[in-house]
Amino acid sequence: MNTKSKIMIIGGHGKVGQYITRELKDYNLMLVGRNKDKIQHFLKKEKIQAEICSMDVHHIDFTKLDGVGWVIVCVDQENTELVEFCDIHGIDYMDVTANSEYLEKIQQLKLRGTSKILLGIGLAPGLTNLLAEKFVLMHPLADEINIEVILGLGEKHGDAAIQWTLDNFLKSYSHKTLGYIRPFTQKSTIHMEQKSLKTYNFNFVDQHMLNLKYKDRTFTTYLGFDQSIVTDFIYRANKLGLLGSLKYKPIYRMAEAILKKPKLGTDIFMVAVQAGEKIIHAWGHDEGRFTGLIAAEAAKRMATMDLRNGLLGISDVIHVEEVAENKLFGLTLTLTGRHSV
Incomplete structure (x- = not known):
């Protein structure tokens, strides 16, 4: 991933997302959520500079992804439109949710392999x-x-x-x-x-x-x-x-x-x-804390490691002994x- 490009974190002010946002605070961040005031409150409290975008993950405005090099999702989704968009446009993607049906849908997609898709992060x-x-x-x-x-x-x-x-x-x-x-x-x-x-x-x-x-x-x-x-x-x-x-x-x-x-x-x-x-x-x-911390570590490693494109799992970025x-x-x-x- 080009770390000079923008990182969009959807749900980056939530219980798990907060750990990721703190870990990546020195990057060019955009925090996305339905409640702009809650995002502002979190960023002010943590003294983190980030762009704020009010948007529902179920109704993505894809024009907001202009200049985004990496999307991190910390909330459940109903369809795979976002990950497919990322795959087509070479935008890296990391999912920090546990929705079985959704993650299985991603694994069944015929992806182009133009970006890194990291799944299965947490407990x-x-x-x-x-x-x-x-x-x-x-x-x-x-x-x-x-x-x-x-x-x-x-x-x-x-x-x-x-x-x-x-x-x-x-x-x-x-x-x-x-x-x-x-x-x-x-x-x-x-x-x-x-x-x-x-x-x-x-x-x-x-x-x-x-x-x-x-x-x-x-x-x-x-x-x-x-x-x-x-x-x-x-x-x-x-x-x-x-x-x-x-x-x-x-x-x-x-x-x-x-x-x-x-x-x-x-x-x-x-x-x-x-x-x-x-x-x-x-x-x-x-x-909850453990999930946030391991997700934050995975995010940091994804930003700095030379990983292959395509579907990735947690073992591609960290080993259990390191944890x-x-x-x-x-x-x-x-x-x-x-x-x-």
Whole structure:
């Protein structure tokens, strides 16, 4: 990327986007969002100079991309018009979202390869992909691989993260070997630090990205929470068909309000990749902060590294050991170990 050209950050004042904006503050930035006043408030508070553009990501004004050399998107999109525009016009693109359907759409596009398209940055996808790829190198004979994600209920997650989670409790999805499946129907367990926590299948995009990359293996991602009673409650509610009530706005809003002001749990997150008794895992605190920091590091590296054009993943810009060695991330990593079933 020509770093003298403009960098457009869509959602650069949000919970994750703020970390990226701070990291790239010395570049020529344009922050895009629906609320111009919120962007101005953030920039003033952080003492960052940037152009402000009021625009909805669902209704892109492509004339605003004149002079833009790189687009970073921190909010969910419904279609691939923006990434296709970037591909046609040689504009680099980085996506910091976890929308499975959207990222899969990008991977299915017939791109020209005139720009760099970086996907899967964060915790899941992101750290989970790095751990999974490391696991494959360490255990090349493993073919049925589980990715376990534990989120802390005590963390104050951003609005977009909460809405994404609630929305995906309602959606069935297609899996490489499980077929078309509802979330929270298949059980697994994460074994870490003498502790076992139940997890259930969930539509994180990391498994789809990995299943596409490794044709001879099957990856399945499972979700659980640091409070087992809540994980069990969600599973039982789903089994009884009660999660379907989230489609009603009053129930949805009530669930949102509860998650925005957590009353129990911690801010811990845990990730494990396991097959049989073999396991590697990592854990840290404040998933939102971690996602922001790793996205900021990926953005900085994308701006400075000589990367090939075309679709890129997080392992093209950073290795899991580098994440663990950087104290800023606060990640504890264990690459060797076995668990007892």
